[in-house]
Amino acid sequence: MDQFTLNLIVVGATFAIYIGIAIWARAGSTAEFYAAGQGVHPVLNGMATGADWMSAASFISMAGIIALAGAGGYQQSAFLMGWTGGYVLLALLLAPYLRKFGKFTVPEFIGDRFYSGGARLVAVICLIVISVTYVIGQMRGVGVTFSRFLEVSTDTGLYIGAAIVFAYAVLGGMKGITYTQVAQYIVLIIAYTIPAIFISLSLTGNFLPQLGLIGGYAPTGGDVTMLAKLDSLVTELGFTAYTADSSNMFNMFLFTMSLMIGTAGLPHVIIRFFTVPKVADARSSAGWALVFIALLYTVAPAVGAMARLNLTTTFWPGAVTGSALSAPAVSLADIESKPELSWINTWKATGLLNYEDKNGEGMIQYFNEPKAVAAANKALGEAKKALADAAADADKAALETAVTDATTARDAALAEAKLGDKTLAEMGLVGNELTKVDNDIMVLANPEIAALPGWVIALVAAGGLAAALSTAAGLLLAISSAVSHDLIKGSINPNISEKGELLAARVSMGVAIAVATWLGLNPPGFAAQVVALAFGLAAATIFPALMMGIFSKRINKEGAILGMIAGLVFTAVYIFMYLGWFFVPGTATYANTPDNYFFGISPLSIGAIGALVNFIVAYVVSMATKAPPQEVVDLVESIRVPKGAGKAQAH
């Protein structure tokens, strides 16, 4: 059976399971549609939260983001700590109290606690910006995974994915989504860990990747540790050491903090804790969620380090037993003929990986070009392009001189720059010949690199789709419930019947899927940057508002509204200054480089400061204005004690 058929069977089987669950878990009431009837077992909710949280980015990209980072793998630990540590904040500071509150949406709590439709509206706006931003990436992830494994176009893949989500999200709401997410979690975790276990066994002899990360390097007998081996190879090739310290500890600190606070403030994660029966369940369910997330998040850094090591030894065969430069680089002939290297050309065809024999000696040398060489090569490339693009009748003498000059400058740079104890010129190198390695390849190509059977490759395809679909569904529910419950029921038509609201919720879900699909088909060019905005805003608006609503009886509506707006504006403006105003290309006030950052704070890390701004503004304004009314103080008293948390009131 060929790989394509196998992929089709495995992916088709998982989709059949999701549809089956959708039919079984139809929602009959708004309580079921918004919160799965508050009857989800805490362990199952933990599993569903894991799938809800772990997106296409976590599954496909994160290991590569760690493995290939220019500043070394250690600096990227911010993602690992940030995207897990947020659950501690969620469990301690938000989930149990919001479960006790016992209603359906995040804006609803903010509206009730701050006795203001305005506060609820600000929360709805933040929620929609955050969730829509996020969902674009998921829809792209679905389309891209389809196109890579199932030989359909990205757009067709997106339509199929949207149809599947439509089936179980519109039919089952939170109930359908919860139980499909449980199934999706199981698929994605198996798909992620099997290749990781094999790679860990072959490189370190350890069955558990978590032990492999700190284990010995098996091919030379295990005396040298895997990380030490990796460090010595990458530094030999001119890269920053894998375990190198962060170049800006303050920024790494803030980035980690922003990701943690942002995670705890993401509405689609928070609403998962409305589905458990009791307050105590909300606490333990956050623990279970983190257990299931940790199964992937503690493996990811091991996959990253080992895949980087594999990549290096693939292109420098001598590196397996000695130093990288102790033997010639991999030859083109070997890449073409050796079966264990066939994955290189397979993935070259997808554009995720590319190589070019620049010096024409039949080998592919992978190394980090020193800055001067990289700049000289870039200048030479531009000069050559100018010459090639010139009109036939144009005066080419000046352009030809420019190319000659650029070549001389480049050769001078090559004679200066060293790799090992020789200069690049002495080694006959003109530049790095592994011209592209996409982050995603570190996970997607793993089964082939480890020479695993075809069904494992098919499982990785199904796992990538499960990760993207489960997160998309969770986000879409957060969006549609904000529209049907907070906007329609909350302000446009408060007298809507239960049946009418359920219909409105289904229609909102359908519309949300249509909009997300359209955005996935026509992604704004800035999709990647907007994720920074999503985390920044969640950290600077929703998290502080919720936390103050629970832990303070004095913060009033004026404070909360102005605090959220201040956090929102501060964070958005700082991000826009570096990434372009409203992400319009070319409108950035400052170039997005560390030299331009205030106190070295990157726009990705600003959410933590935005949260601080929110807290301060809310406190100062509240102190200067009237205390909240008695019924709000009573509400706060009531959410602080678990006793009396029943089913959500239909109110």
Next chain:
Amino acid sequence: MADKSSSNAYWAANIRIILISLVIWFACSFGLGIILRPALKGIMIGGADLGFWFAQNGSIYVFIILIFTYAKMMGKVDAEHGVEE
């Protein structure tokens, strides 16, 4: 709702547990994983230095233990103050 005095003692106990938990949360991630890493380079966990290990694996394990311990302690406090469900 529970009566006010019990609720206040209960809330104080809750806040105390939260604060202790947050200190541990901060210490294992921001502390050992980031700020103290350079100072603790000499201590190895297998093939990784202490700070690297806490940043990439260790802090996540601590987070898990922390949440379950919190849930368990709060269950006890709930019962002591008669506010459990």
